[in-house]
Amino acid sequence: MKRIFGVLCGASLLVVSVVCVGQAAIFKSLTQVNVTMVSFGRNWTEANAIACARLCLSFFRSCYSFVYKKETGKCIPGSWLVPSAVSFDAHSGVLYSRGSFCPSNFTVRQASGLASCLQLFTNKTLNYTSSISSCKAIKSVIYTMKSVDKRTILHTEVKSFNRSFWIGLDDLAEKGGFAWADDGRFINANLSIRLFAPDEPNNHNSVEDCVVYNSSRGGLNDVQCNLKLPSACEMNPNKSVLKDF
Numbered sequence: 307m308k309r310i311f312g313v314l315c316g317a318s319l320l321v322v323s324v325v326c327v328g329q330a331a332i333f334k335s336l337t338q339v340n341v342t343m344v345s346f347g348r349n350w351t352e353a354n355a356i357a358c359a360r361l362c363l364s365f366f367r368s369c370y371s372f373v374y375k376k377e378t379g380k381c382i383p384g385s386w387l388v389p390s391a392v393s394f395d396a397h398s399g400v401l402y403s404r405g406s407f408c409p410s411n412f413t414v415r416q417a418s419g420l421a422s423c424l425q426l427f428t429n430k431t432l433n434y435t436s437s438i439s440s441c442k443a444i445k446s447v448i449y450t451m452k453s454v455d456k457r458t459i460l461h462t463e464v465k466s467f468n469r470s471f472w473i474g475l476d477d478l479a480e481k482g483g484f485a486w487a488d489d490g491r492f493i494n495a496n497l498s499i500r501l502f503a504p505d506e507p508n509n510h511n512s513v514e515d516c517v518v519y520n521s522s523r524g525g526l527n528d529v530q531c532n533l534k535l536p537s538a539c540e541m542n543p544n545k546s547v548l549k550d551f
């Protein structure tokens with residue numbers, strides 16, 4: 307344990323480095339996530355990362371991140387982090403952030419720079435409408451798949467389970483097409499062709515109004531809404547959340 311400015315630090319120093327400034331601002335180095343820092347367009351030369359963090363906080367109320375390069379002392383203050391298709395270039399320094407990319411219990415997953423904070427409910431099986439409500443209950447939304455990248459993201463998460471997962475797509479409104487549960491817009495016809503499994507949706511027996519992702523078929527399928535199935539919830543698709551640690 308290392309005590310810096312009266313704050314206990316060092317719990318996870320093996321994994322990440324931690325910079326503490328005062329009581330509230332704890333910056334952690336980010337290594338897992340492909341992100342780009344939104345810089346304020348300034349840079350300084352500072353003796354260490356703590357000095358860099360202090361200066362950033364004193365200059366900018368929205369200082370949520372900074373880059374510090376030990377070898378040159380270069381200190382680049384920044385605000386939000388945005389998803390990026392490539393990982394942060396470690397040659398420019400260490401990227402620190404005082405927020406997590408996703409809220410607790412949600413994991414960030416990316417494909418081609420599209421990021422999603424998601425949480426699987428593998429054991430809690432519910433019907434479609436209850437799955438929507440249970441995502442809302444944790445201030446999230448049921449996972450939608452508005453791009454092929456979103457399929458890649460969900461596929462990677464669920465492929466190890468031989469289960470179909472609810473996603474937020476249904477024709478419960480019976481307006482002549484499948485619509486996204488979050489905004490009620492119809493799925494784009496081209497995307498529909500790419501995402502549904504072959505020969506789906508087939509509205510088998512005219513009772514299939516809700517949509518699952520079946521990883522063994524690699525595609526979407528329409529099923530009865532009252533089936534009790536696992537589901538996936540997501541938070542602020544493609545946005546960095548940066549909740550304080």
Ligand SMILES: *[C@@H]1O[C@H](CO)[C@@H](O)[C@H](O)[C@H]1NC(C)=O
Nearest residue numbers: 345347348349350380382398
């Ligand atoms: C650092 O700031 C100077 C001017 O203050 C600017 O010319 C230079 O491009 C900046 N470098 C980086 C890496 O932002």
Ligand SMILES: *[C@@H]1O[C@H](CO)[C@@H](O)[C@H](O)[C@H]1NC(C)=O
Nearest residue numbers: 340391392393416417418419
């Ligand atoms: C993250 O960046 C690395 C290296 O730049 C790249 O190979 C990888 O595909 C990226 N990952 C995602 C999920 O975008």
Ligand SMILES: *[C@@H]1O[C@H](CO)[C@@H](O)[C@H](O)[C@H]1NC(C)=O
Nearest residue numbers: 409410411412425443444445
């Ligand atoms: C995260 O999940 C755990 C275990 O299910 C739960 O006790 C905790 O309240 C959750 N945290 C949040 C912020 O939802």
Ligand SMILES: *[C@@H]1O[C@H](CO)[C@@H](O)[C@H](O)[C@H]1NC(C)=O
Nearest residue numbers: 388389390419420421453544
């Ligand atoms: C997600 O963010 C990335 C990086 O900012 C951007 O290139 C992409 O267009 C965004 N995707 C969507 C669906 O908003």
Ligand SMILES: *[C@@H]1O[C@H](CO)[C@@H](O)[C@H](O)[C@H]1NC(C)=O
Nearest residue numbers: 426427428429430431467536
């Ligand atoms: C889900 O159930 C499986 C099998 O019963 C169990 O091994 C696993 O720990 C459970 N997962 C969670 C998150 O509770």
Ligand SMILES: *[C@@H]1O[C@H](CO)[C@@H](O)[C@H](O)[C@H]1NC(C)=O
Nearest residue numbers: 465466467468469470521522
């Ligand atoms: C997946 O589950 C189905 C039954 O739901 C079973 O018929 C099939 O063999 C299972 N596949 C694998 C790979 O375990």
Ligand SMILES: *[C@@H]1O[C@H](CO)[C@@H](O)[C@H](O)[C@H]1NC(C)=O
Nearest residue numbers: 468469470471520521522523
């Ligand atoms: C996924 O689709 C395959 C092929 O149609 C089917 O055998 C399997 O039961 C489906 N899996 C689930 C979990 O619904």
Ligand SMILES: *[C@@H]1O[C@H](CO)[C@@H](O)[C@H](O)[C@H]1NC(C)=O
Nearest residue numbers: 493494495496497498499500
């Ligand atoms: C669907 O794809 C066709 C051919 O690839 C293209 O001409 C058309 O503009 C696309 N429509 C939409 C709505 O994206």
Ligand SMILES: *[C@@H]1O[C@H](CO)[C@@H](O)[C@H](O)[C@H]1NC(C)=O
Nearest residue numbers: 432433434435436531532533
């Ligand atoms: C879904 O489940 C809830 C809770 O068990 C139940 O009240 C509701 O009627 C069910 N809806 C459908 C369409 O099966």
